[in-house]
Amino acid sequence: MRALGELLFENSKETFVVHHRKAMSHHMVSSHFHRTYEIYYLMSGKREFFIKDRTIVIEEGDMIILSPNILHRTTNTEIPEHERFIVNIHESYLTAPDGSHAEALNPLFGKEYIYLKGSSRGRAIIEPIANSIIREVQEKKPGFERYAQALTLQLLIECCRLLSESGYNAPAPTSSKHERISEVVRFINSHYMEELSLERLAERFYISPYYLSRFFKEATGFTYVEYLNNVRIKEAMTLLLSSSMKANMIAKRVGFGSVTHFGRVFKQITGYPPSFYRKDGR
Secondary structure, eight states: OEEEEEEEEEOTTSSEEEEEEEEEEOOOOSOOOOSSEEEEEEEESEEEEEETTEEEEEETTOEEEEOTTOOEEEEEOSSOOEEEEEEEEOGGGGOOTTOTTTTTTTTTTTOSEEEEOOOHHHHHHHHHHHHHHHHHHHHOOTTHHHHHHHHHHHHHHHHHHHHHHHOOOOOOOSOHHHHHHHHHHHHHHHHTTSOOOHHHHHHHTTOOHHHHHHHHHHHHSSOHHHHHHHHHHHHHHHHHHHOOOOHHHHHHHTTOSOHHHHHHHHHHHHSSOHHHHHHHTO
16 A cells, blocks of 8 residues: 555544545555444545455545444555545433433434445535545544544434435456355355355356456455355354354354464454453443
8 A cells, every 4th residue: 555645533432534645556464344323425436345345436425334243344446545534433422311312313323334325415525524524533622532432323314314315335256256246255154054065156147266256356345265154253253242142152153164264364364362352341
C-alpha cells in the first residue's frame, strides 16, 4: 500500500474508531469482522467489496453500513487509487434509555449490511458530516470523541432517511463467476463445522481444485483456508461470549481437530487468545 494521507483514532475500549485514508493502492491483509457497526464511505475511486457471501463493486459516493460480526474485505479494482472514510461504533452508542433512536435507525437494525448507492443529494448530506468527524478527530478539542460520536449518530440517521426515500436495492453480482463463488461461500458458511478440504469442496461444485483456489482468492480477497478459518473463529467468538462451553468443546464445535491449532489460529486472527474474550467478558 502507498498511503497519500492517513488519520486514525481508536478509543481505549475499541468501541469507537475513525479511519480516513487516501491511498494509491490497498489490499486488506487481515481478517475483518468487528463487534461494532462499520460505516464505510468511498469518497473517491472504486473498490471491490466482499461481504459475507458476495463481491460487489462500489464507486465514489457509495456507502456500506455493516452490522457487527459480518465478515468482509476490500481489494483493488483496475483503478486502485482511492479515498475512503470509515467509522466503527458500538451499538451501545446508538441507543437511548427512552428508545428515541430506535425508530430513526430502524432501517439499519436487523440487517446484515446496507448498501447506499451514491447520489448528488446523498453526497451533499453525507460528506459535510464525514468531514466534520474527520476535523474533530484531527483537532482533538475538549469533548471531541463524544462530539464525533454524536455526528456519527447524525450520519446514520441521515443514511436511514435516504434509504427510506430511495428504497433498498441489493447490488447486482459482479459477474457470473463471482455468483458461482458466492454459492461456494454460502456452502462454507453453513458447513464450516464439517471437514471441508478444498478437494472435497471442488468435487461438490464440479470445479477443479486449482480453479476454485485461484478464483476464490480473486473473488473474495481471501484464500480458501483463510476464509474458512475466519468463519470458524467468528463463530467461536460468539460461543465464547454467549456460553460457558469450554474452549476445547468450542474448538470441536466449529470444526478444529485440535485445541492447540484452534488457539493458534484464534490468536492469529483476533490478536488475542480465546481466554481473553471469556475472561474480559467482551
